[in-house]
Amino acid sequence: MPRATQKKPLSLTNCSIALTVEMIGDRWTLLLLRELFRGTCRFGEFVEMLGAARNLVAQRLKKLEDNGLVERFPLEESPGRDGYRLTDMGESSFPILVSLMQWGDEWLAPAAGPPVIMQERSSGKALGVAVLPQSRLSKSVPSSKAELIAGPGARKGTRALIASIESRRS
């Protein structure tokens, strides 16, 4: 960042997009949020799911924790070890993750269709994201009411992964 010692322009400081992007607009951080929404909580699982180096995962998790999106909790099955989960601040990034998924489904999915479909657990209706007047936003579906099912573009390993995510979340 060549201008790190200069004063940052207002467009990077007095802007909610820029502040958000500086905090979580990073490939690995966004993938960690994906995992956290899926109920992944153990450090080793994050490393495995991201196929990333341990120090990189540790650094990104620490930043999420320091910024208040993630909190640690004692893992019942592993005394002395902590897991990671979303706080309310982290949970409220759900529309960001759904909008990333929706765009990928539209432009980058396999010819067969999306690998994963997110649906409302109670109704089985597919979920997506829309830009709407505030008065119509109060019915936004929280992640706890969404479930994943295999889409037409799901490969075998993805089907198994979705099954394991849903058995853990329900």
Added chain:
Amino acid sequence: MPRATQKKPLSLTNCSIALTVEMIGDRWTLLLLRELFRGTCRFGEFVEMLGAARNLVAQRLKKLEDNGLVERFPLEESPGRDGYRLTDMGESSFPILVSLMQWGDEWLAPAAGPPVIMQERSSGKALGVAVLPQSRLSKSVPSSKAELIAGPGARKGTRALIASIESRRS
């Protein structure tokens, strides 16, 4: 990326979130998309608004162009020079940008309130993003029908910037 030579896990390839994040989940790319939605089109303006090095901006713009989110067009006022604008693929990332803004407004804005408010041009109603069943998504507002106004947390320079964006866009 320590595993670059290894086979990528399915969670990075058979997943619309991961593919999207790999393409645009980068601080500078997301800020470039913000600028493109605001109607910024000249290379020098991107450099100025991001406060970033020219080679960094050039590389990210080229990636957006190569991936089909951005196209060049001849600048009428500068013969021989091209500007940059969003394609339909780029335009459809609008909910991603709005969701980043909304989250920042909720968690990172000044005490006075959001610096910028996005509203529906025709109605003056503030816009936001929600996760909803697909059947209720068809009324998603496109960026062309949104306008920016200064919010309670806008600093002086931001007010001037918003005025200049809106005079350019309308």
